[in-house]
Amino acid sequence: MFASVPSAVLFGAQGHPVAVEVHVGKGLPGFHIVGLPDESVRESRDRVRAAVMSSGATWPDIKITVNLAPSRQRKSGSGLDLAIAVGVLAASEQIPLASIERSGFLGELGLDGSVRSVPGVAPMAGVFDVAELVVPVANTSEAAIIANGRVRPCGHLRDLIAVFNELAPWPDHDVSEEVEVSATDPDLADVIGQPMARQALEIAAAGGHHCLFVGPPGAGKTMLAARLPGLLPALDREQALAVTMVHSAAGVALPPGGLVTRPPFRSPHHTSSQVAMVGGGSTALRPGEISISHCGVLFMDELPEFAPRVMDTIRQPLEEGTVSVSRAALHVTIPSRFQLVAAMNPCPCGDGNEPGGCECGDARLRSYVGRVSGPLLDRFDLRVKVERPDVNQLLDNKPGEPSSVVRGRVAVARQRAVDRQGMLNNELAARDLDRFAPLATTALDCLRDEMERGRLSARGYHRVRRVARTIADLRPHGSEVLDEETVALALGMRVSVRPPHAVGRAA
Amino acid sequence: MSVLRLFPEAATPVLDPHERAHLAALASLDLMTTSRLVALQAGRSPSEAFAIASGEQQPTEPIAALFARNAELRSRWRSSAKRNQPQEVGARCEEHGVSVVAPGDELYPPQLDGDPRRPAVLFVQGDASVLDARRVGIVGTRNPTRRGALTAERFGAELAAAGVVVVSGLALGIDGAAHRGALAASAAPPVAVVANGQDRPYPKRHAGLWAEVAEAGAVISEWPPGVAPEPFRFPQRNRILAALSELVLVVESRERGGSLITAREAGERGIDVFAVPGPIDQRSSVGTNRLLADGAAPAPDVETLLVALGLDHRRAGRHRVDARAQPDTDGVLALSLLHDRAQSIETVARQLGWELGRAARALVVLERDGWLVEVGGWYESTDPIGAGSRCDS
Structure with a gap:
């Protein structure tokens, strides 16, 4: 099965769209990432696998290939974790493909399935052309300033699986915690x-x-x-x-x-x-x-x-x-x-x-x-x-x-x-x-x-x-x-x- | 001008060129000091002394004792004697126009004859006979205020104009300024006493000044070409500088410094020390004010020095025509603050209760008209100390 999930990477202070393509098919069990990932992206294999398993989903023990398009550009950073995980889940039919069609994803995964913040969400959020952008909770406000669609804060991969399988509504994250500490400049x-x-x-x-x-x-x-x-x-x-x-x-x-x-x-x-x-x-x-x-x-x-x-x-x-x-x-x-x-x-x-x-x-x-x-x-x-x-x-x-x-x-x-x-x-x-x-x-x-x-x-x-x-x-x-x-x-x-x-x- | 020699029967006979070259070679050996040079030459001609120093002959007393006390000395002398053969040293002297002057020579300054630490040899670039004139030593810090330097320059110029030879050390700061002033007057030639050989002007930045002084007057050293300006040579140089002066003027000095050594050496020789008074809270005047407290005579102007020399002071201090535009009202007020010390726009504004812009205008205009100079945000009067209040009169 195949799934394509929109995500983005950062160069300088600019976001660049990346389509995370995941193919799950017959072959010897394995998990490969192609499309010029650098070391930090390649490491996400282990994080994604552990996070998926910690979130109550099944890791498909067959051949998984991830392609990061466009493949001529080198990619770095851990912000693609969430998109890869969602791609694997969708390609292995653990969440319906249709439910993620209009969504983009940014975020790093912990081994327990939690979604962690990444730098550069603001410039990256601007390059998505999706109805819904899923970002780590801590990055919600900056994403909201730039993003074209609706911003969905997400704290755990488990919540996402539940939402996309329509078992639960989007969890409520209190992001309006604007204590407005009007940072005073020295006088x-x-x-x-x-x-x-x-x-x-x-x-x-x-x-x-x-x-x-x-x-x-x-x-x-x-x-x-x-x-x-x-x-x-x-x-x-x-x-x-x-x-x-x-x-x-x-x-x-x-x-x-x-x-x-x-x-x-x-x-x-x-x-x-x-x-x-x-x-x-x-x-x-x-x-x-x-x-x-x-x-x-x-x-x-x-x-x-x-x-x-x-x-x-x-x-x-x-x-x-x-x-x-x-x-x-x-x-x-x-x-x-x-x-x-x-x-x-x-x-x-x-x-x-x-x-x-x-x-x-x-x-x-x-x-x-x-x-x-x-x-x-x-x-x-x-x-x-x-x-x-x-x-x-x-x-x-x-x-x-x-x-x-x-x-x-x-x-x-x-x-x-x-x-x-x-x-x-x-x-x-x-x-x-x-x-x-x-x-x-x-x-x-x-x-x-x-x-x-x-x-x-x-x-x-x-x-x-x-x-x-x-x-x-x-x-x-x-x-x-x-x-x-x-x-x-x-x-x-x-x-x-x-x-x-x-x-x-x-x- | 005939000179009364204190020791007309001086033991050293006039040397032939051969012996002179040996004497120069002796002086260029490593670790050579005035006293060792004297000890080596006791009862020996320079060539005999060189044979001992270079190890060709067995040392006799007191050199043997000297070697016994200092084991390094023997080997260092022997090795440096190889590098400094008399012919070579002689050639080096010739190349740099340096004459070797030994006690007893016609050109040996008589002021040094009776000195307790009489130099055993002098190396002179230029004409040592200029020392026959009246002589004033001007010394001071290497890091003076602009006014201090201008004061030294002015004293140098006016003394030279009055026919007085300015003796100084060619160092940065006061020394150099005094030489420059003396040269500018194109009257009495200046004399420099330096601490190293004449082949390498030190400090490098004064190479041009060095050449000018040698050309007009004389550059005197106790050490031949090839000897480096090692730190211990400077206090030694200062004693010669003091001994060659009839009176010593210290323009600016910190609490410690070479100029105070010169003043002390002068005091020990019964030579009068004069000091230019400065503000008590100015670091570069701490040493001079201390000298004044210790009994040095104040030198508020050149006339004081001329009087002390017994010279007709009325000729000196001619008022030069001041071509500078007269300052306006604000300028006069600002200038009144600058008579004794440097000020900034801020301090002038504060003391006069002015806006910064007004103070800035006054100072910039004064600077443009040549009343002030600016360095690093500080404005200093260009009128040397002692000439300060000319704009009021």
């Missing part, structure tokens, strides 16, 4: 002092600018960075879907409602590998940290400690907003439009506060700072020095401005930018700057001088103008023309990270 009110860094965060949030904090340990760089998502507006429907897909595919815990609505914040450790950062792996091509922070914030603490290759590989996605990962037989593109926030010490000893205050020799300093490549440093529109807060400010304990207030200003500024040019300021093309970010004469003088002295590259010039545009947008009434003050502040937020070449430059 800016906790940050004491730091007017410059606060302002930089606000600018970063309003203009989508990448931001680098330079300061000694204990200055609060990490604390500041963690507060950036709280200043960003909630994700719109399209973004939320995209982020949910990626998170689901990467196996990141989803919020109770299934849909990710707040901008994500990711802070990978500096020992993270290239694959962990940009995505990849042998078959499934799991999304990396840069994709998981899609529409959100990627925070790289201790930037110079990251492997140079890792730092360089994130440069291209930074520009393009997507990352393409290719393997011999496979090529996937995963969204990765993230905002980069990084932190570093001014020097290896970390004490490099004021000029002349640190122990580090010139050579050590150079090798430390030199680990961050120039092109990457150049991507940061904002490079801000952060100092340890003053003792008086700490003891004063006056709470700073809360995130909610700043968020309000950020929303206004972002709206201004979108109304004016249809995008955030960091995306402004250089050729549009004269139209959307005109400079006052004094401001132009200021910039011209910086360029003449070779302190500002052409690219840097555009970046300063974009940042100045955001600063102007953040003003209570906005301003059409960029004045000297906005440009000066934008320049002041581009501190030089590299050590000076000659110490005693003539005045």
Whole structure:
């Protein structure tokens, strides 16, 4: 007998439909899976057999062949277990073929027949064209967001057999357990002092600018960075879907409602590998940290400690907003439009506060700072020095401005930018700057001088103008023309990270 | 200029080129120190001493005792003597334009003649006779503030302009800045005392400066070409630097550092030590302020040094025409905070109660007009210490 059951596998952050074809026929008893299964799929033979037997059904002791179509594509993951089990049951006439005709299946099986959750249900659920999609209970909410048909949560293979044999109704799984733990982002009110860094965060949030904090340990760089998502507006429907897909595919815990609505914040450790950062792996091509922070914030603490290759590989996605990962037989593109926030010490000893205050020799300093490549440093529109807060400010304990207030200003500024040019300021093309970010004469003088002295590259010039545009947008009434003050502040937020070449430059 | 020699009857006769090459070869042996060099030469010509050091002749006292105390010494000397044959060392010296100067020579600096730890030989690139002029040693940290470096540069320039030879160590930071300043004045030539052989400029980044100093004045070392800048050689170098100076100026120094060794060596030789005062909470001024507390003389300006040298100080310190645009009201206020220490946009805004943008504008404009420099978010005044308040007047 033959049965074909719709299921799906995951590549990158995309689901691909797979038809699980099961043939049960005469021959020596055996159970084979063909159609390029990888090791994780091949292992499902033993799980499926045990689960079927634990669920009170009979394992047909004849020849069973499973084909995963299309057979040219390598398949991985345990999400096909349930479909294979149902296929075997249908092909061996333990459940009527007709009853599963309009159903798709996703889920991993335990040896006792229980159905376990799998990563990537959200992107996979979107590729089914069925009336009913059976998914593990824990994946119900994410599947419900995307799926075209009705989503049926399932906790045990036994229940399925009963339902399809019309011995029992669909079991009721209480999936509306939305305790609505409105995950609160950390609040800016906790940050004491730091007017410059606060302002930089606000600018970063309003203009989508990448931001680098330079300061000694204990200055609060990490604390500041963690507060950036709280200043960003909630994700719109399209973004939320995209982020949910990626998170689901990467196996990141989803919020109770299934849909990710707040901008994500990711802070990978500096020992993270290239694959962990940009995505990849042998078959499934799991999304990396840069994709998981899609529409959100990627925070790289201790930037110079990251492997140079890792730092360089994130440069291209930074520009393009997507990352393409290719393997011999496979090529996937995963969204990765993230905002980069990084932190570093001014020097290896970390004490490099004021000029002349640190122990580090010139050579050590150079090798430390030199680990961050120039092109990457150049991507940061904002490079801000952060100092340890003053003792008086700490003891004063006056709470700073809360995130909610700043968020309000950020929303206004972002709206201004979108109304004016249809995008955030960091995306402004250089050729549009004269139209959307005109400079006052004094401001132009200021910039011209910086360029003449070779302190500002052409690219840097555009970046300063974009940042100045955001600063102007953040003003209570906005301003059409960029004045000297906005440009000066934008320049002041581009501190030089590299050590000076000659110490005693003539005045 | 005739020089009164403290020891005109100095024991060492003027050496012929052959002996000179042997002396240079002796100095290039591994583990060689000033005292060992003196011991080797006691009552012997350099060639006889080299025969002993290279193992060709049996050692006599006190060298035999030296070998008995330190077994390694004999083998290291013997092996390094093979590598440093007198002809080769002599050729190396010639190749780098280095002359071998021994005590008793016309060119041997008389200031070193009476020194308790008199160098047994000097290697001079350039012209050692420039030391006949008035001399001030300028030393300091390798990691100064921008202002410290500018101060050293200014002192170097103004001393040189007043005809004073600036003696320093060619190190990164203060030393280099002092040399640069002295060279820029194109008046009195600078002199550098270095800790390694002249074949390999150290630090590498100062190779150009090294060549300029050798070209204009002199680069002096106790060790011949081929000797590496090992750490123990630097304190030794500092004693020569101190001994060659009539007074020593420390511009910036941490709580510990080579410049304090130089100051101590100067003190032991009865040479006056001057220090540039700095903010008490600035790390790079801790050492200099300590020196001041311990009795060093403060050096608020170049005139003080010139007076101490008994020179006509009225010629110096000519006010150069300041072409910088006068700061506006905000600029003057901001600059007033920057006289004694570095500030950031944030600290200026806080102290003056300004918005960040206003502080940023003031500092960026001041930087553009040359009143400030920015490094890593810190703004520092470009007016050297002691020249600070010129914009007020």
